[in-house]
Amino acid sequence: MRGTWTGLVAGVGMTLMSTSAYSQELTIFWAEWDPANYLQELVNEYEAETGVVVTVETTPWADFQTKAFTEFNAQGSAYDLIVGDSQWLGAASEAGHYVELTEFFNANKVGDIMAPATVKYYAEYPGNSGRYWAIPAEGDAVGWSYRKDWFEDPAEMAAFEAKYGYPLGVPADWKQLRDIAEFFHRPDQNRYGIAIYTDNSYDALAMGFENALFSHGGELGDPNTFEVEGIINGPKAVAALDAYRELYGFTPPGWAKTFFVENNQAITENLAAMSMNFFAFFPALLNETTNPNAANTGFFANPAGPSGDRFAALGGQGISVVSYSQNQEEAMKFLEWFIKDETQKRWAELGGYTASAAVLESQEFRQATPYNEAFYQTMFIVKDFWAVPEYAELLGQLNNRLYPHIVGGEGTAQETLDALAADWKATFAKYGRGQ
Amino acid sequence: MSDLAIRNLFIIPTIVFLIVFNIFPLLYSLGYSFTDFRASTNAPANFVGLDNYRTLLSDPFIWRNFTITAKYVIVSVTGQVIVGFGVAMLLNREIPFKGLLTTLLLLPMMLSMAVVGLFWKMLYDPNFGVINYALGLGKFEWLADPDMALYAIAIADIWMWSPFVMLLSLAGLSAVPKHLYEAAAIDRASGLYTFFRITLPLVAPILMIAIIFRTMEAFKTFDLAYILASQPTTEVISIRLYKMAFQEWQTGMSCALAYIVLIMVLAITNIYIKYLNKVKER
Numbered sequence: 001m002r003g004t005w006t007g008l009v010a011g012v013g014m015t016l017m018s019t020s021a022y023s024q025e026l027t028i029f030w031a032e033w034d035p036a037n038y039l040q041e042l043v044n045e046y047e048a049e050t051g052v053v054v055t056v057e058t059t060p061w062a063d064f065q066t067k068a069f070t071e072f073n074a075q076g077s078a079y080d081l082i083v084g085d086s087q088w089l090g091a092a093s094e095a096g097h098y099v100e101l102t103e104f105f106n107a108n109k110v111g112d113i114m115a116p117a118t119v120k121y122y123a124e125y126p127g128n129s130g131r132y133w134a135i136p137a138e139g140d141a142v143g144w145s146y147r148k149d150w151f152e153d154p155a156e157m158a159a160f161e162a163k164y165g166y167p168l169g170v171p172a173d174w175k176q177l178r179d180i181a182e183f184f185h186r187p188d189q190n191r192y193g194i195a196i197y198t199d200n201s202y203d204a205l206a207m208g209f210e211n212a213l214f215s216h217g218g219e220l221g222d223p224n225t226f227e228v229e230g231i232i233n234g235p236k237a238v239a240a241l242d243a244y245r246e247l248y249g250f251t252p253p254g255w256a257k258t259f260f261v262e263n264n265q266a267i268t269e270n271l272a273a274m275s276m277n278f279f280a281f282f283p284a285l286l287n288e289t290t291n292p293n294a295a296n297t298g299f300f301a302n303p304a305g306p307s308g309d310r311f312a313a314l315g316g317q318g319i320s321v322v323s324y325s326q327n328q329e330e331a332m333k334f335l336e337w338f339i340k341d342e343t344q345k346r347w348a349e350l351g352g353y354t355a356s357a358a359v360l361e362s363q364e365f366r367q368a369t370p371y372n373e374a375f376y377q378t379m380f381i382v383k384d385f386w387a388v389p390e391y392a393e394l395l396g397q398l399n400n401r402l403y404p405h406i407v408g409g410e411g412t413a414q415e416t417l418d419a420l421a422a423d424w425k426a427t428f429a430k431y432g433r434g435q
Numbered sequence: 436m437s438d439l440a441i442r443n444l445f446i447i448p449t450i451v452f453l454i455v456f457n458i459f460p461l462l463y464s465l466g467y468s469f470t471d472f473r474a475s476t477n478a479p480a481n482f483v484g485l486d487n488y489r490t491l492l493s494d495p496f497i498w499r500n501f502t503i504t505a506k507y508v509i510v511s512v513t514g515q516v517i518v519g520f521g522v523a524m525l526l527n528r529e530i531p532f533k534g535l536l537t538t539l540l541l542l543p544m545m546l547s548m549a550v551v552g553l554f555w556k557m558l559y560d561p562n563f564g565v566i567n568y569a570l571g572l573g574k575f576e577w578l579a580d581p582d583m584a585l586y587a588i589a590i591a592d593i594w595m596w597s598p599f600v601m602l603l604s605l606a607g608l609s610a611v612p613k614h615l616y617e618a619a620a621i622d623r624a625s626g627l628y629t630f631f632r633i634t635l636p637l638v639a640p641i642l643m644i645a646i647i648f649r650t651m652e653a654f655k656t657f658d659l660a661y662i663l664a665s666q667p668t669t670e671v672i673s674i675r676l677y678k679m680a681f682q683e684w685q686t687g688m689s690c691a692l693a694y695i696v697l698i699m700v701l702a703i704t705n706i707y708i709k710y711l712n713k714v715k716e717r
Contacts, residue, residue, distance in 0.1 A: 066681045073474045091684075095476040187574065190562075200665045202682075253561035256579030257665045271562075389476065392683040400496065404667050408581040 134318025519600025
């Protein structure tokens with residue numbers, strides 16, 4: 001009997017020892033999409049190099065924010081790192097959910113490694129404060145895909161030029177974008193002009209509208225004073241909303257709750273000539289198994305507005321260390337590895353959208369896929385939504401005001417944006433901003 | 436073991452479970468409803484008195500959400516009662532394969548809300564949906580039309596929950612004594628007279644129970660409306676509550692809204708129950 005007990009205790013001891021030998025583990029939390037799979041492939045190489053097991057845990061986009069903040073609020077240590085949305089920076093840093101990375105940032109000169117816009121929007125909070133909370137991880141922005149075969153059809157080209165007086169091609173500005181959408185909008189042929197974001201559940205509608213707003217020279221407000229009156233409801237913003245609403249008239253039927261899935265379907269199902277989407281979803285359009293029109297799909301960056309301003313709405317995420325992680329030291333070591341040039345290059349090769357300036361600028365990257373050039377151009381012209389802790393309220397108010405106007409045709413653009421400006425002023429006042 | 440011990444053994448775990456998972460959160464959230472607490476921050480909760488309730492009750496958006504919810508409840512529950520009771524009347528006679536038919540008709544309410552939502556989203560699709568094809572409506576946009584979307588959701592809800600009303604109505608109809616119908620037939624009473632003087636009064640109590648359950652459920656509806664459409668005209672109060680609590684993290688404010696909803700559901704249920712008691716007394 002004693003022998004049995006001794007054996008049992010030894011077995012338990014060995015098990016515990018072996019568990020502790022594999023205790024160097026990191027868990028990264030991200031949304032469920034292709035880049036997360038690419039990241040898992042990348043971190044497998046980190047495991048091969050260091051022996052540290054890194055797992056990328058995912059959840060559907062619809063639950064991502066809720067699940068992440070629920071874990072933060074519970075001060076849970078389930079995740080060591082999180083690839084969080086840029087809008088979360090304010091909420092997560094002010095609440096102490098993210099570890100401040102300013103020292104790491106400066107010591108490793110991350111600001112020199114990553115593209116400036118990604119540092120500004122994915123990492124720094126408050127704006128221009130020199131305080132950093134994330135490392136730019138997945139660069140992303142809203143770009144466009146289009147049907148090359150429709151655009152290059154000689155009959156279509158002749159008809160377009162006869163109607164509009166200039167050749168059919170990738171739109172150089174929003175006026176041309178509108179003309180092309182109108183030209184291809186043929187409901188009787190089950191062919192439509194354009195696919196845009198309209199889903200008002202989270203940030204889709206805001207991202208779509210921002211593409212119009214920023215390129216029309218408009219702004220959401222003043223990020224330093226939080227002044228919005230005369231800015232979000234100024235003439236440029238009103239023109240941008242009019243332009244976006246007009247584009248909605250050229251979308252396929254039922255385009256009232258659409259985000260990345262539907263907008264890729266617009267291309268794969270032969271529904272639309274052009275489709276707005278985040279660059280992160282473009283790899284699926286080049287895959288012939290998911291897109292029968294892969295060979296005929298082209299890509300372009302958001303066109304300029306009437307005054308030549310050219311900007312795009314920022315997507316993408318930075319990677320942050322969670323304050324409640326038990327493995328912060330190990331997480332920092334991982335970040336040191338992640339920002340290395342060779343890692344960033346490998347990240348891009350696997351399909352991740354690197355934010356590394358050197359990789360982005362290299363000819364190798366820009367020519368690697370048909371959309372990388374558009375992505376490169378876009379990543380230097382991006383702007384983002386408010387990143388303050390109350391961003392979700394501001395986003396909800398934007399959805400409440402813009403959606404009925406864009407989809408339902410309620411009110412004028414000026415009335416809609418006046419109401420939004422009033423909402424935002426009240427929200428900023430509630431949280432004591434700009435006073 | 437004594438009878439008392441056995442009784443306690445069965446009751447105490449349930450009571451503990453109820454206190455820990457229902458009563459305690461209920462009281463805790465009541466406390467939060469008087470604070471400006473935000474669960475996304477580590478800031479302490481500050482007592483703000485009735486401010487949250489005042490803000491919510493004077494917010495035109497919240498009243499719009501309540502109006503939408505009321506409209507949805509009326510359309511959905513009325514539709515379920517008409518369809519459910521009608522089908523029950525048809526089934527309350529000798530027909531071939533009655534058991535099989537009843538079982539098949541019960542299938543919709545056994546499906547998950549999410550599945551039903553996605554299923555109806557496809558049926559309503561203007562490009563390939565079978566509803567427009569069957570009704571010859573071309574590219575009619577059921578879910579994109581702000582005036583139609585709420586009715587489209589209500590139709591899906593009626594499809595799903597009419598069987599529940601049907602089931603209860605069938606139970607009520609089968610309990611109506613046959614001799615009453617025989618007496619009515621001897622007196623040459625018309626079908627309508629028989630229905631309004633015999634069938635409806637005797638089935639009314641059980642029908643009222645079905646209406647109470649369906650009203651409470653329809654008032655709290657979330658899944659179908661969330662999956663099918665994102666129109667401001669379909670934002671029922673539970674969707675607003677979800678966004679406020681878990682997207683905007685206005686925890687204190689959302690607790691107050693949850694209490695306002697609770698009080699409304701209780702008030703409506705009480706009115707129904709009083710009416711039910713009156714019906715029973717007749």
